[in-house]
Amino acid sequence: xxxxxxxxxxxxxxxxxxxxxxxxxxxxxxxxxxxxxxxxxxxxxxxxxxxxxxxxxxxxxxxxxxxxxxxxxxxxxxxxxxxxxxxxxxxxxxxxxxxxxxxxxxxxxxxxxxxxxxxxxxxxxxxxx
Numbered sequence: 280x281x282x283x284x285x286x287x288x289x290x291x292x293x294x295x296x297x298x299x300x301x302x303x304x305x306x307x308x309x310x311x312x313x314x315x316x317x318x319x320x321x322x323x324x325x326x327x328x329x330x331x332x333x334x335x336x337x338x339x340x341x342x343x344x345x346x347x348x349x350x351x352x353x354x355x356x357x358x359x360x361x362x363x364x365x366x367x368x369x370x371x372x373x374x375x376x377x378x379x380x381x382x383x384x385x386x387x388x389x390x391x392x393x394x395x396x397x398x399x400x401x402x403x404x405x406x407x408x
Contacts, residue, residue, distance in 0.1 A: 298325075298349045299371035300341040305329070306362040307336050314339060321355065322348025340371060 300318075314327050323344035330338040343349040349370075357368045 292346065292350065295370055295372065296346060296350055296353075297370055298343045298346050300343070300349055300353055301369045301371045302339045302341060302356075303337065303367040303369070304364050305337045305339055305366065306364050309362065314341070317359075317361065318352055318356070321352035 309329070311327060311329060314329065315324060318324060318327065318341050321343075324341060325344050326340075326342040328340045330336050341349075341352070343352065353368045353370065356366055359366045359368075
């Protein structure tokens with residue numbers, strides 16, 4: 280273990296850093312073996328998922344065993360040229376594409392709960408009298 284490697288383990292990472300990387304702008308013809316060769320240089324990989332559908336082509340998810348390995352890969356492979364394409368490497372954010380709530384439906388649900396709570400409260404007050 281090198282001294283520099285040991286020092287990087289003591290760094291406090293921001294909350295946005297995680298073990299899962301989202302890789303964009305991949306060549307469509309890249310194979311999983313080439314992905315493992317490229318990303319495996321930075322640490323143990325648990326899983327790589329390459330997009331195969333029309334909407335997901337050119338993207339992949341790389342899951343590392345260790346968060347520090349994912350950080351190293353993200354830092355070094357951002358903008359890296361693979362088969363004439365420059366990689367975009369980001370940390371996966373699970374809540375980034377969360378579904379937006381349907382506001383009118385939510386307002387109706389809240390109003391229904393208010394009416395239900397009010398009727399329960401009236402029933403309790405009637406029992407106390």
